[in-house]
Amino acid sequence: MTYCPRCGVEVEANKIKCPLCNTTLQPLDEEKPDYKSKYPDDVPTEEQKPPKEKKKKRLLAFEITSVVLVSPIIISITTNLIIDQTVTWSLYPTATLLLAWFMISAPLLFTKNIIAIAFGEFIPLLIFFLVIDIIDNGTLNWYVRVALPIIFSIGVAGFIIAFGTLKSKNKGLNIPAFILFGASIICLIVDVCVTSYINSALGLGWSLYVLVPAVLTGGFLLYLHFRVTRNKDLKRRLQP
Template sequence: MPYCPDCGVEIGNAPRCPLCGSPNPKAVPDAQNPCKDADITGKHPAANIIFEGGEGIFSKEEKRTVLWEVLSVAFAIAIVVLGAVNLFESRRLSWSLYPVVSILLLWVEATAFLVLKNMQVLRIVLGAIAPPAFLLALGFVSGSPRWAFGLAIPIAVLVESLTGALVLAIGKSKRKGLNLVAYVLVAVAVLCIGLEMFIDLFARGVVVFDWAPICAIALLPIAGFLLYLHYRVVKATNLRRLFHL
């Protein structure tokens, strides 16, 4: 059995070593070798388009487009199958609407992140609108949109707003360290207060703070201390010298 002259791997009649790519001196002649047109990657030319350096290589944009097209076709097939099964079983669309709405949400998000990469504003707007629209659609599908308008959508908008504020604050920070943890703690405190407000308004019609202020009281002083360490102590001196470590 032939072995690679460079690394000693058993390669049989392969034209090149699959490990190091060295030519096989004992390979079958080109006239009898079905892989005679193999390129330097050791792959058949038909597969060369997926390897860097090949003549037909896909760019990153083309790969994202192909992935989006594959996902779109797969999602379309899934929607058709779900609808057909539901109609065959119940003679009307019922339970299939829930997975269909979920699939549409995934498709919109995939479109925003795969196709609209160079259109940042539209990408952000579409990605932000999709979750509240999904929750609203679920409300109408379930026949009770009240919980979507009164609870789900406000919470989704709050989470997205806090996430956007966190990303903006992190991006604007010249020095990143303990301040990032502080920003997260502040966001969690605001989220807790917002959650209790929306839940109380939906369930009682009036806001009666109970647990959210306790969470905020516990988190905000820690965030303030971390900001103090980051912007005052760490900047002014070395923590190892400060604590004699």
């Protein structure tokens, strides 16, 4: 009989170490009985795949995205060249696909740098609309008065929402509230820009219908977050 001196338990005759504390056991002089294992020695049938490193996974996603987006660009430019012997309409899909490529790549390449991600999303948008406006007839038409302020408002609102979400200690209903407020600001700016461009004078149209319910709902969500949800045991907390 073999005993573990630390645990005080008797262990099987073939054991070199204690199954509980891993202490090396003193081999006994007496002849060991013919021991047969009570369980087969096979290994699990289903081997688990080794976990891929996060960075490798991201780089693989970037590579796949690049290959997937570059192929249609090449196809559209080549088709355009074969048919028209010049590059005309293919500039539209090319610009759109490049924009998608930049916007997908930014969070894959700069995961932890929120400012780099924000610029990676924002600058390609600015360039994209500039290119689209210029392709049209070689001059700037709507870019400065419509596209620029809208992109800025989306960029700023998106950045504030993302930053606020990351920094918020108690995430809950406050996040949808922030999103609603951000969306209201974007709607307001879009409305002002588009209405002014069409009417050639400053003005407001439909955005008030969005603004009022969105702000009210957002406010209600914030109230729920700070007063009710966070203090589940309100009655208990307020008892004298």
